[in-house]
Amino acid sequence: MSTAPDDAAGRERRPGGGLVLPAVAALAAFLILIGLGTWQLERLAWKEELLARVEARVHAPPAPVPPPELWPKLTREADEYRRVQVRGTFDHGRETLVYTVRGEDAAGPVKGQGYLVVTPLLRTDGPPILVNRGFVPSDRRDPATRAAGQGTGEVEVVGLLRLPEEASWFVPANDPAHGGFFRMDPAGIAAARGISGAAPFIIDEAVNAVPGGLPLSGGTRLVFPNRHLEYALTWYGLAAALVGVALLQRCARYRRQALDATSC
Template sequence: MPDLRPAAAGGGGRRGLLWPALVALAAFAVLVGLGTWQLQRRAWKDALLQRVEARIHAPPAPLPPPAAFAGLTREADEYRRVAVRGTFDHGREALVFTVRGTDAPGPLKGQGFLVVTPLMRADGPPVLVNRGFVPLDRRDPATRAAGQVAGEVEVTGLLRLPEEASWFVPANDAARRAFYRMDPAEIAAAVGLAGAAPFLVDADAAPVPGGLPEGGGTRIAFPNRHLEYALTWYGLAGALAGVCAALLWSRRRRRAA
């Protein structure tokens, strides 16, 4: 009579666990790697915040010379405090749509525009200056004529490189002079300004006749949730390890029984 009892499953069972174990180990390594990468990003972000904080409170320096324009970088030059002299060309003013939240500096909030005006310099190429915020109903320069200052002025502010494109911000429409993102090359081309510097200067909160535009609205804010993300990845790695340990322990108990 044939023996119908099942063969011992020890070796085959262990082989059956090999691939799931390898997949779990690879997933664990990936999760730990992502957590470590977020900690590295946090260290980089902390260093960036320290550099920016030091720059915005430093004494103003002259603008970089044209020979240095091509070498400007965000890490080395963004938010440098600068001073520049020149005469505003109000006839080529451009407006960049924006919304100022309740946490924005200054008393004016809500929808409006950032007024970008070419500053014509005797000792260098023109530079676009973000003079500050005006509400929707003060879009027309005639409604803020006192702020259209004439003659040579000195502007102190922060050097800003072009804003990076985002899925959440509409593209600029230079043909209609409808701007939603600070891009000095596009703005300069739209207003017919040749040879402009490849950056802007965000004017500080120095008083302006009539009170508009309202300067000093540069947001010095960098999301820094990397520690939270790192703990999330490490937590998932720990949970995966716990699940695998529980499955192995349960299997051993079944085999022992």
């Protein structure tokens, strides 16, 4: 007489039978979720440190622009958003318009589509530096419509040091051949305008009373998304839910085994 069916039934009733692979998969998923949550907490600490660093920099007294010998050593961690000052003369004839949208959360009445006016600042004591003078709406992109703001003579610029804007899937690539600029790329802008030896950074000019009101300066966005705690709690919550489901399944399995044992 064959005993195969009894053996199979015994394996089904044996505690832990058939649970090894699901348990391993559940444990792996649990460890991954815990790892993701912990990584988000580490990102949270990094982001809070960044915010504190930026807050201190933007309210510090302006310092001279770093000299050219230090330019290769500039980093985002140490230098982005430093408040600096520099003197020179604007070369309005070689300004560049970088497309942008001034959102509803921006200060002041001027909003919507438009351009950031990036103008070379020519210096007697160093190479030129590109300055983001601020926003103009689309219907004022022509310098002739804002001639009052195209002043001559030496000026002092105070603003925030900004390194090249990182490429993004959401922002088109610059197209200098057709005059299309969509992100701040000082090297690309300088090359397109024939500006030799320009600094590898841009200065976002602070709020400045420009004759005629345009460009509208002081529009640097200092709002950084910080949802790392929310993400960490989500990953940890999923890990806890996974443990809960595993425990419920385990309890249900033992109850079935107990009922099977009493029915024999």
